[in-house]
Amino acid sequence: MTEYFLKTPIDEEIITKLKVGDIIYLSGTVFTARDEAHMELLKHGDIPGFDMTGLGLYHCGPVMQQENGKWNIISAGPTTSFRMETLEPAFLDKFKVKLIIGKGGMGPLTLESLKKHNVVYVSFTGGAGALAAKGLGKVKAVYYLEELGMPEAVWVFEAKDFGPLIVSMDSKGHSLYDDVNSKTRENLERLLKE
Amino acid sequence: MLDEKMLIARLIKGMRDGAIELPADVTSKLKDAYSKETGDIPKMQFKAILDNIKLAHDEGLPLCQDTGIQVFFIKAGYDFPYLNDIHKAIPVAIEKATMEIPLRPNTVDPFTGKNPKNNLGHNMPAVTVELVEGDSATIHILPKGGGSENMSALWMLTPTQGFKSLKKKVLEHIQFAAGKPCPPTILGIGVGGGADMAMKLAKKALLRPLDCTNSNEEIAAMEKEILDAVNELGVGPMGLGGKTTALAVNIEYTSRHPATFPTALVVQCWCNRRAIIKIDKNGVMT
Numbered sequence: 159m160t161e162y163f164l165k166t167p168i169d170e171e172i173i174t175k176l177k178v179g180d181i182i183y184l185s186g187t188v189f190t191a192r193d194e195a196h197m198e199l200l201k202h203g204d205i206p207g208f209d210m211t212g213l214g215l216y217h218c219g220p221v222m223q224q225e226n227g228k229w230n231i232i233s234a235g236p237t238t239s240f241r242m243e244t245l246e247p248a249f250l251d252k253f254k255v256k257l258i259i260g261k262g263g264m265g266p267l268t269l270e271s272l273k274k275h276n277v278v279y280v281s282f283t284g285g286a287g288a289l290a291a292k293g294l295g296k297v298k299a300v301y302y303l304e305e306l307g308m309p310e311a312v313w314v315f316e317a318k319d320f321g322p323l324i325v326s327m328d329s330k331g332h333s334l335y336d337d338v339n340s341k342t343r344e345n346l347e348r349l350l351k352e
Numbered sequence: 353m354l355d356e357k358m359l360i361a362r363l364i365k366g367m368r369d370g371a372i373e374l375p376a377d378v379t380s381k382l383k384d385a386y387s388k389e390t391g392d393i394p395k396m397q398f399k400a401i402l403d404n405i406k407l408a409h410d411e412g413l414p415l416c417q418d419t420g421i422q423v424f425f426i427k428a429g430y431d432f433p434y435l436n437d438i439h440k441a442i443p444v445a446i447e448k449a450t451m452e453i454p455l456r457p458n459t460v461d462p463f464t465g466k467n468p469k470n471n472l473g474h475n476m477p478a479v480t481v482e483l484v485e486g487d488s489a490t491i492h493i494l495p496k497g498g499g500s501e502n503m504s505a506l507w508m509l510t511p512t513q514g515f516k517s518l519k520k521k522v523l524e525h526i527q528f529a530a531g532k533p534c535p536p537t538i539l540g541i542g543v544g545g546g547a548d549m550a551m552k553l554a555k556k557a558l559l560r561p562l563d564c565t566n567s568n569e570e571i572a573a574m575e576k577e578i579l580d581a582v583n584e585l586g587v588g589p590m591g592l593g594g595k596t597t598a599l600a601v602n603i604e605y606t607s608r609h610p611a612t613f614p615t616a617l618v619v620q621c622w623c624n625r626r627a628i629i630k631i632d633k634n635g636v637m638t
Contacts, residue, residue, distance in 0.1 A: 194465075219418070221417045221419060221455070232414060232417075233408075233413055233415070233417040237418070237499065238532050240532060261531065262531040262532045262590070263530070281531075282400075283400035283590055284499065284534035284590055284621070285622060286401060286404035287417040287418075288407040288408040288414070288415060289403055307457065308469075309456055309457075322400065324396070334592060335531065335592075338591060341586050341593065342586050342587050345527075345584055345585050346585060349523055349581050349584060350523065350524075
């Protein structure tokens with residue numbers, strides 16, 4: 159278990175080094191995208207003037223509040239990543255993000271795509287919205303707010319030591335969720351026999 | 353007399369407390385779970401959870417960005433005179449609370465996905481009224497998140513299989529749910545009635561503090577048996593492996609038709625937010 163303090167844009171080399179169980183604190187540009195935003199970004203192909211290369215993609219629908227024309231992050235924990243499972247491979251084909259941040263893990267389609275594009279999936283504690291808001295720092299921009307509404311919009315944040323983020327699916331095909339799943343399946347079978 | 357403005361303010365305070373403060377019984381269980389874990393990863397999850405509870409309290413921020421659907425359970429005496437006032441005040445309070453706290457606008461049209469941005473909509477707000485003896489009322493506010501609600505289930509079990517079958521279904525389901533409902537969870541289980549009553553009882557079971565078991569000792573023993581087995585699964589906090597998968601199992605029941613065994617499960621995330629407002633016959637609120 160190694161601790162890393164990373165800054166965006168994240169290098170390919172560091173991603174290769176990251177292993178399941180490593181801890182990351184992330185600084186730099188992180189943007190949110192849930193189901194609707196994935197669909198919208200795939201439909202449009204890009205956001206003019208917004209380069210996603212090396213950035214963190216965050217599965218999150220935050221609570222935001224506007225004060226004197228300025229947006230503040232109120233609470234911004236991760237959403238269930240599995241909802242994006244079927245969309246993520248196409249997303250990674252198109253957008254060169256290096257880190258996916260979410261909760262609950264993703265499936266075989268994403269795991270394969272992480273390998274193909276040298277990307278890692280990291281977990282942040284679900285429900286820890288106030289703690290996440292602190293780490294995500296400031297709002298840099300927002301896209302699709304009118305079309306998609308607050309939770310589904312693409313919010314761009316300037317994060318500072320956002321974490322702890324646990325590497326739970328690395329770029330070599332190893333998933334901590336698969337490990338846990340095998341163990342809980344064994345435990346279930348044993349419990350049902352008792 | 354119950355003052356309309358004060359009632360709205362009290363309801364907003366209830367929703368604010370619900371979004372920001374975790375009840376003491378929940379925090380206490382989370383602290384116990386933190387001390388029990390030995391692995392680095394589950395320990396880190398519980399630390400983040402406890403840090404988050406403190407930060408939300410200190411800074412007055414919602415614990416979780418999913419501030420839920422505002423669910424109200426009202427238990428009112430037959431002689432309680434203000435049900436009509438409460439009925440009118442709740443939607444007004446929800447709309448204001450959405451702006452002021454703020455809450456995430458979470459109600460969307462099921463088909464068009466359109467979001468009115470005020471946490472209201474067709475057949476909303478979600479209010480259940482139960483009439484009982486007496487002249488006072490208790491309002492429970494349960495902000496219910498989507499990730500945990502997605503893991504709800506209803507099984508129409510074979511009556512001869514009974515509890516054995518119920519336990520098997522719950523264990524299989526929690527293994528399948530893994531990290532999705534933000535474990536450690538609270539499992540509300542409703543048994544009997546019909547499909548609808550079982551579901552309602554399961555959700556109502558979540559209102560019970562985690563340090564209280566069912567008053568029927570046999571049912572309390574079933575709650576413990578399921579809780580112990582669920583924790584032996586090893587799903588752990590956030591599904592990353594560990595010793596605590598659920599903080600409590602609360603069962604509520606009613607009679608069933610002899611040919612049926614309706615069993616409902618409503619899963620609540622660790623962020624088991626609840627608020628209570630009491631109003632007496634003179635309109636005094638606590």
